Amino acid sequence: MDTEVRQITSDACRAFANDGTRLLDILHEIQRRLGHVPPDAIEAIADCTSLAPVRVQQTLAFYAFFSDRPLGKVVIRLCDDVVDRMWGYDAVRAAFEKALGIPMGGTTPDGMIGLQRTPCIGMSDQSPAALVGTTVFTRLTPESAERIVAGLRAGCQPAELIEKCGDGNNAHTLVRAMVRNNIRQPGAVLLTEGERGAAIANALAMSPAEVIRTVKNARLRGCGGAGFPTGMKWEFARSARGPRKLIFCNADEGEPGTFKDRVLLTEHPNRVFAGMTIAGYAVGAAEGILYLRAEYAYLRPFLEDILARRRADGLLGNAIRGKHSFGFDIRIQLGAGSYVCGAELALLRSCEGGPGEPMTRPPFPVQSGYLGCPSVVNNVETLALVTKILESGAPAFSELGEEGCSGTKLLSLSGDCTRPGVYEVPLGTPLRDVLDMCGGGDARSVLVGGASGRFVGPALFDRLISFDDLSTGGAIIVFGPQRSVPEIVELYSHFFAEESCGYCAPCRIGTVLLRERLGRIVRGTGEPADLEYLEELGDTMKATSRCGLGQAAPNALLSSLKNFRPAYEELVRSDPDGFKRAFDLDKAVTQAGEIAARLSIRGQEVAL
Amino acid sequence: MSEITLTIDGREITTQPGRTILEAAEEHGIYIPRLCHLPGLKPFGGCRVCTVLVNGRSEAACTQPVAQGIVVENDTEQLRAWRRNIIEMLFVEGNHFCPSCEKSGDCELQALAYRMGISAPRHPFLWPRREVDASHPDVLIDHNRCILCARCARTSRDIDGKEVFGFVGRGPARKLTINPGARLVDSALDVTDQAVNACPVGAILRKRGAYATPVGRRHYDRAPIGSGIETPAELTIDRGDQP
Ligand SMILES: Cc1cc2nc3c(=O)[nH]c(=O)nc-3n(C[C@H](O)[C@H](O)[C@H](O)COP(=O)(O)O)c2cc1C
Ligand code: SF4
Ligand code: SF4
Ligand code: FES
Ligand code: FES
Numbered sequence A: 001m002d003t004e005v006r007q008i009t010s011d012a013c014r015a016f017a018n019d020g021t022r023l024l025d026i027l028h029e030i031q032r033r034l035g036h037v038p039p040d041a042i043e044a045i046a047d048c049t050s051l052a053p054v055r056v057q058q059t060l061a062f063y064a065f066f067s068d069r070p071l072g073k074v075v076i077r078l079c080d081d082v083v084d085r086m087w088g089y090d091a092v093r094a095a096f097e098k099a100l101g102i103p104m105g106g107t108t109p110d111g112m113i114g115l116q117r118t119p120c121i122g123m124s125d126q127s128p129a130a131l132v133g134t135t136v137f138t139r140l141t142p143e144s145a146e147r148i149v150a151g152l153r154a155g156c157q158p159a160e161l162i163e164k165c166g167d168g169n170n171a172h173t174l175v176r177a178m179v180r181n182n183i184r185q186p187g188a189v190l191l192t193e194g195e196r197g198a199a200i201a202n203a204l205a206m207s208p209a210e211v212i213r214t215v216k217n218a219r220l221r222g223c224g225g226a227g228f229p230t231g232m233k234w235e236f237a238r239s240a241r242g243p244r245k246l247i248f249c250n251a252d253e254g255e256p257g258t259f260k261d262r263v264l265l266t267e268h269p270n271r272v273f274a275g276m277t278i279a280g281y282a283v284g285a286a287e288g289i290l291y292l293r294a295e296y297a298y299l300r301p302f303l304e305d306i307l308a309r310r311r312a313d314g315l316l317g318n319a320i321r322g323k324h325s326f327g328f329d330i331r332i333q334l335g336a337g338s339y340v341c342g343a344e345l346a347l348l349r350s351c352e353g354g355p356g357e358p359m360t361r362p363p364f365p366v367q368s369g370y371l372g373c374p375s376v377v378n379n380v381e382t383l384a385l386v387t388k389i390l391e392s393g394a395p396a397f398s399e400l401g402e403e404g405c406s407g408t409k410l411l412s413l414s415g416d417c418t419r420p421g422v423y424e425v426p427l428g429t430p431l432r433d434v435l436d437m438c439g440g441g442d443a444r445s446v447l448v449g450g451a452s453g454r455f456v457g458p459a460l461f462d463r464l465i466s467f468d469d470l471s472t473g474g475a476i477i478v479f480g481p482q483r484s485v486p487e488i489v490e491l492y493s494h495f496f497a498e499e500s501c502g503y504c505a506p507c508r509i510g511t512v513l514l515r516e517r518l519g520r521i522v523r524g525t526g527e528p529a530d531l532e533y534l535e536e537l538g539d540t541m542k543a544t545s546r547c548g549l550g551q552a553a554p555n556a557l558l559s560s561l562k563n564f565r566p567a568y569e570e571l572v573r574s575d576p577d578g579f580k581r582a583f584d585l586d587k588a589v590t591q592a593g594e595i596a597a598r599l600s601i602r603g604q605e606v607a608l
Numbered sequence B: 001m002s003e004i005t006l007t008i009d010g011r012e013i014t015t016q017p018g019r020t021i022l023e024a025a026e027e028h029g030i031y032i033p034r035l036c037h038l039p040g041l042k043p044f045g046g047c048r049v050c051t052v053l054v055n056g057r058s059e060a061a062c063t064q065p066v067a068q069g070i071v072v073e074n075d076t077e078q079l080r081a082w083r084r085n086i087i088e089m090l091f092v093e094g095n096h097f098c099p100s101c102e103k104s105g106d107c108e109l110q111a112l113a114y115r116m117g118i119s120a121p122r123h124p125f126l127w128p129r130r131e132v133d134a135s136h137p138d139v140l141i142d143h144n145r146c147i148l149c150a151r152c153a154r155t156s157r158d159i160d161g162k163e164v165f166g167f168v169g170r171g172p173a174r175k176l177t178i179n180p181g182a183r184l185v186d187s188a189l190d191v192t193d194q195a196v197n198a199c200p201v202g203a204i205l206r207k208r209g210a211y212a213t214p215v216g217r218r219h220y221d222r223a224p225i226g227s228g229i230e231t232p233a234e235l236t237i238d239r240g241d242q243p
Helices: A003-015 A020-034 A039-049 A053-062 A082-086 A089-100 A142-153 A198-204 A208-217 A230-239 A260-267 A269-283 A294-312 A344-351 A380-392 A394-398 A431-437 A485-499 A505-522 A529-544 A548-552 A555-563 A565-571 A590-596 B021-027 B077-093 B108-115 B151-158
Strands: A074-079 A113-118 A130-132 A135-137 A183-185 A246-251 A287-292 A329-334 A375-379 A408-415 A421-426 A445-448 A454-456 A475-479 A598-601 A604-607 B004-008 B011-015 B051-054 B057-060 B071-073 B139-142 B165-168 B175-178 B204-206
Touching (some): A003 A020, A003 A039, A039 A053, A082 A089, A082 A408, A082 A485, A089 A113, A089 A142, A113 A142, A135 A294, A198 A269, A198 A380, A208 A230, A208 A380, A230 A375, A246 A269, A246 A344, A246 A380, A260 A269, A269 A294, A269 A329, A269 A375, A269 A380, A287 A294, A287 A344, A294 A329, A344 A375, A375 A380, A431 A445, A445 A485, A445 A555, A485 A505, A485 A565, A505 A529, A505 A548, A505 A565, A529 A548, A529 A555, A529 A565, A555 A565, B051 B077, B077 B108, B151 B165
Parallel strands (some): A074 A113, A183 A421, A246 A287
Antiparallel strands (some): A130 A135, A408 A421, A445 A475, B004 B011, B051 B057, B165 B175
16 A cells, blocks of 8 residues: 555544544545545555444545545536526536636546536525635636636635635635625624623523523524424433433535525624533533534634634633533534535434434434434524523514514525525515515515425415425525526436435435436426326325435425426427327437448438 | 334234334234335334334334324325335336346345236336446345345344445445455355345345246245235235245
């Protein structure tokens, strides 16, 4: 084995105490030094960590941001989400390909630059967007793509190619990103300043049971999508048996079209960390892990610095605020490019160093999650709200909602609207008001909840944004009259087939079959019977898939088949002669034609 | 601990806490179709063929524990339709040419298809390109027929204590792999390993034993899958050489 590989591998393993549960960190470190993880390193990691080699390989192969072959010293990952396609993806991609002289997926012959596609990187309000290394570039144009390539060729680091930093902490010396917050409507709760440490002081003055009661009285529900009552989750974990309990902050934010957690982490990290600490106190946990998606790695130095400051200020570490019975600390776990890792049962596996295959439930994570320990997983926004609740009290929070709902919700608005960005609205706000706020009055269809959400049309615009009506983890993507709903659904079907973990049959195979049939329909070879076929397939996946990914993958399809059926009916037709439209006679006889050295094209014989 | 009472398709049964729904049903002669479940192994919950409704919510019967008073639906039109759909998906995901497969008649996937009345899948065949690993002197793996149920991998790890198999690749790219190296002959697998017997389909085969039992006299030629569990059996079963 290459001695350099051996050295780098054993250094990387040693940096994480040869601990197999830190496999993601080990692989990140090797890849940072070598650009990829060579096969030799797999055996070496297995030796150091006592993991079976096949387990190392399993984790390595699972994550999109790891590679077992060199992709380039710098990798450009261009987001090809639906929203980017609306704002010039094709031209930007062509510009990158031309400037680099390679197709998408390729590496320049000198091995310097690689070009890869990637799903939503959490910049949908400033798309097209790309990661160059870990540096984010937004609002790309063919010209800026050329400038980036020229700069990299001239030997610049990606970060040196940023022309102007974004607003707020995006310009912080530890961030220096061109990302913009686009906070369009700061509401009563999150986007206002609060005193650092006040919430923790209030919490520590109560008993853990009182803290849980306060969160319950505020009627706080999880903001990650499922809307589970937070106080109840904490109570389960508090009463679970186990010497070691943990609090996880879910900052995977992988749902296409969602970016509000990114803004919270940029502008209010202290609130998020305070929320984790309060959760730790309430539940009886001494450890917290922030699971940060790899796309947000650019925020990591900034967040590490905040953690260090909190330790220095006695807000983390032993005896927090002088209370000897309570210690709590937080570390950051970087993800590696996988949407399903946002699902809590997969997130926990990922934190253990495994592939993001959801654990079997029951047991529930609050009883037995990460390494068998009682584990609470909460969304970034949920934890920030906890801090607000402990600051100003439960009644002040619950009164903020409308129509019987409690509190506010952050929305990530993108698509065909003039003011995309983050909005804080009272729960219970009608969708129509939200569309007016963001300049999306021309909307014909809206995807509420992102790629795994539901497609609604004008007839449903008076419905309310709330957990019990139009429920969303935050993403709202607006589409104007010029967009085709079936085409959007087809594009997202690729996303699900690529992000399925593959553990369970209905999702692993069903996502591929959905993509195949939707492809046929948008290419114009679909038949009326295909719509029923898709409904049955979607129903089966929804009912039988193991986790939320496979269960929600058909949502956009099924809701659009209901609310936009004419758009599909226009695309599918029966063949007047009763033939199968998907059957391509010319294609079917090509091979025979090649063997016979002549081709029959629509009745004409052509010699090859 | 005290006994638990639940109903399955309207029939009230009692069982011990800690059982899964699938186990409790089986105890009482009720068959819930399954593929990745193998008694003695930790439940996997991957094939989803055992999906049932528990108080109206769908759950995998092989991983879902029983609870007092739950109402389980198993043999309904809707559930049969979902299961049929999954079986059809499994057929198109791999390359299953039953007439030329030595497992034909002993294959659980094929037997489930027969039981469910599937003559041809409604899905388009995906025709994946997959390999055959015949490097081992006594055992071969035909990846064309692998349904990724992990019965081999779990048996190797938990019963043989070897962890010979694993899965690499995400989603549709998921593939059974051998540890270490790429070929079976390089692995610690022995023909006497229990893992060799764990495969429900014709993916892992013992060499030189293919037609010891002639086609027509095999397990599911004699009786449909599940009929060893169901009481009363739907057909008169000649248990013959069944284990
Ligand atoms: C495929 C999938 C992806 C998810 N992604 C996220 C995510 O990125 N962030 C998040 O907070 N929750 C995500 N969730 C929801 C989590 O499983 C979990 O419900 C949530 O983190 C719990 O926190 P909460 O109660 O504070 O909302 C996802 C769920 C699924 C099924
Ligand atoms: S539904 Fe199944 S295959 Fe899909 S991501 Fe979840 S566990 Fe994996
Ligand atoms: S080889 Fe057989 S037992 Fe192993 S995963 Fe494939 S189908 Fe299952
Ligand atoms: S960053 Fe491209 S759509 Fe979200
Ligand atoms: S037998 Fe239950 S999921 Fe396979």
